[in-house]
Amino acid sequence: MRLRPFAALSAAAVSVVLLAGCSGLGGGNTSASPSATDAAAVDLCDAQAPAGAASDAVTVSGDAGAAPTVAFTSPLDVSELQATVVSEGSGTPITAGDFVSYAMTAYDADSGEEIGQIGYEPGQLMPTQISADSPLGQVLGCGAPGERVVAAFPASESSAAQVYVVDLLSIVPSAAWGEEQAPVEGMPTVALADNGAPTITLPGGDAPTETQVAVLKKGDGYTVQTGDQVLVQYTGVRWSNGETFDSTWDKGGVPTSFSTTGVVTGFQKALEGQTVGSQVLVVMPPAEGYGEGEINSTDLKGETLVFVVDILGAQQATPTSTE
Known part of the structure; x- marks a missing residue:
């Protein structure tokens, strides 16, 4: 049954x-x-x-x-x-x-x-x-x-x-509701619209060579584990020119869901260990994004990527429950 x-x-x-x-x-x-x-x-x-x-x-x-x-x-x-x-x-x-x-x-x-x-x-x-x-x-x-x-x-x-x-x-709110955290010096800055949609401003200087993660809002919910399904809003920009290449906010503001193991390594690092209700900023080099290569306008190879991710929900890969 x-x-x-x-x-x-x-x-x-x-x-x-x-x-x-x-x-x-x-x-x-x-x-x-x-x-x-x-x-x-x-x-x-x-x-x-x-x-x-x-x-x-x-x-x-x-x-x-x-x-x-x-x-x-x-x-x-x-x-x-x-x-x-x-x-x-x-x-x-x-x-x-x-x-x-x-x-x-x-x-x-x-x-x-x-x-x-x-x-x-x-x-x-x-x-x-x-x-x-x-x-x-x-x-x-x-x-x-x-x-x-x-x-x-x-x-x-x-x-x-x-x-x-x-x-x-x-x-469930359509944007992260956690407690605001102090910004991390040297990382991109984020301004939020009234509906929670982020605008990302890049710092000057060279792109980092290792993935950097900062918590912008700290949620009070379940802690995301490896392989969990997550419900998120996100915006991603290219470090090379600051242009947005993908955003749920630009697609009607409807959250999307996927497994933490079904995304690139840098995005996975931004999700796992974070709590539901959190907003996370991640900067990832090409090696943990879409791979090394010449930066171009058709794909994300060679790009250092910046994402702001709102974690709105999560489900354990193997939920505990009674039968």
């Missing part, structure tokens, strides 16, 4: 028991693409599945954000997706396009047995971008952080009927 994958997560980065399988609501990929933010006008309140006899039959105790105590009479007859709000959240409601952090515990609707739980500890689940047509959006609706929902899923071709308790933990 497996949990339905609310988030589009790499098979190498999640627990096979907890997050493999098919959602039964149009596929497992529930992370919205940048174009999905065009659907921000869609009211998530209207997207939330209605309560029903199955979801209403589940008794839940405990506070949102911690593993719940659940009771229901099994087998539970689940004919369609149902969602019952157990406790309301507080603060700003979520809207389509937001990235959210959440936790969930799943049960077999036929036997009543717990299948597993995940997300209650830092680093277990990547923040997910929510949309009105995703399973997570249809469960949480336009709830606010602290909301707890019982969701009853009918059986699909690949999974038996299941019951979830889903907690909305937080709305």
